[in-house]
Amino acid sequence: MKSNSKHIIIKRLKLVVIYIFLSIVALTCVFPLLWMVGSSLKTQATVFSDTSLFPAQPEWRNYYLAWTKGEFSIYFLNSIFYTTFVVFGIILISSLAAFGFSRLKFPGSNFLFYMFLAAMMIPLPGSFVPLYVLVNNIRKLLIEFLANISPQLMNFFPASFVQQSTAFIQHQAFPRFAYIFCMINVGLSLSIYILKTFFDKMPKELEDAARIDGCNKLGIWRHVAIPLARPAIAVITIFNALNVWNEYILAQLILSTKDTMPLQRGLIVFQGMHVTDYPLLMAGMTMTAIPILIIYLIFQKHIIKGITAGAVVG
């Protein structure tokens, strides 16, 4: 009896140690974030001296200043723009391809699919160098093309309009398109893999039933495969959205003007220009982190499922 109660005490103690350990680690996970939010609410004068986590008089105006003067409104809208288009593109293109690899027969399908698989496994450090060269070459071709056709266009449209639209294509449309396609490529392989494994499990009877009802292949993809694959599409959406929102290096190399930059690039640019303006920088960082945190808290089950799926491939 006595040894039994001793046993229980030791067990309890062990649990207490485990809880303390878990709580300390959990605290270190959130402290930097709290410190970031706290600093964003201090003034330029108090941020260096006030050591409280949250200031007594929060300076909410910092968010307004960061949004307007810090130009985070531009970066924020750009990030939303890129994330939306890249994720939409990946879902469309990868679901079509995965459907093709899984349900349709054509010579070379295995070879092509294994090529996508291999791309996930071969490490390519510094792949941004040739990508930058590629984008630059296409840009040169585009500029040449625009210079060639603009005299002809000026016969039909006013000169200022032609100049404005060629400038728009050169400085706005082209870099944005190039960045979107580069990022679609980044997420494509894993998305195709996840969707293909999903489509492989799709019962043949459903496909046949749809065909008898008069669906062609595209109709089966649209009305049978896509609705069935909803859980997989959710995983792909969240993962790629996080990935695009957090991407930095290609944004630095491809998007050189301020009005095309997304948040991550904007943060580094802001820090480079206003080294000591910590409250505004922290406000910008909070704005960058909050959408991600909200999406994460809503979809954490999908995210964790996706990691396990992704890890199995890697």
Added chain:
Amino acid sequence: MVEARLQPKNLTMRIKHTLTNYLFVLPAVLIFGIFYVYPFIKVFQLSLMEWDGILPTMQFIGIDNFKEIMEDKIWWGSMWHAGYITLIALTFQNGLALLLALACNKEIRAKNFYRVLFFIPPILSEVVVGLVWQWILDGNYGVLNNILTSIGLQSMVRNWLADPKTALTCIAIVHSWKGFGWGFIILLAGLQTIPRQLYEAARVDGAGSWQSFTKVTIPLMMPVFSMVIILTILGSMQVFVLIIAMVGQGLVYHTTVPVLRILGAMTGSSRFGYACAQGIVFGLVLIVVSFTQKKFSEKMKYA
């Protein structure tokens, strides 16, 4: 059967059928070809050239770039820095991840609460994480120095990220902080696949908790360990955005890593050929390291 009946009989129809099938994978293959295969080949071509990235002409110089890399002290120094970061990630980060996974695999309350918190650092961007920690570690106004001063450890106060003695270690620890959640999630998923009956059988056979850990958990977790180790190596060797955010992109030699050298060769000194050659060398190093690790862990499994 249905498939067979619907198969068109004449040849032109069948060709048309196959061609429409190709249309499904065409967009993916096109993007993949332009943005993956072409750059992949281009790297090998450029690595044999001396080219500033602007002039239309490039000069073929054979393997001179690779010869230069062999004698490039800064390059191999950067490799050592990445190795150091990886070493800390493998021991500290993965050790922490394993301890947490083992703790969460027990019958404890609020398991999901901890799991959600541990995965916050991994979902944040490297830029945000790097800038927050740069602010915390700041030499003049950083909260870490403030805390150290207030608890009487004045002697430890320093400019953490400017001091060559501490900068790389700080980066490695922040990298580990950002990354342990990955290992934790994967290891926990692995632990949960081990059937309870095996532990019960071990207990019936008289094994203590330490013995059931070394004789049941470790052998069964070997494939998961191997995967986590490879992911850690590939992730840590290639870290660089975090370093840009923490110490800047300038020529800080004591915290430079291979990818930053590649970026510097390209944007800093406009040597595109050299940058590509560095990329190839680094890619080969990564492949060799992960293969060695794989062979090693396979041996461990059958030992």
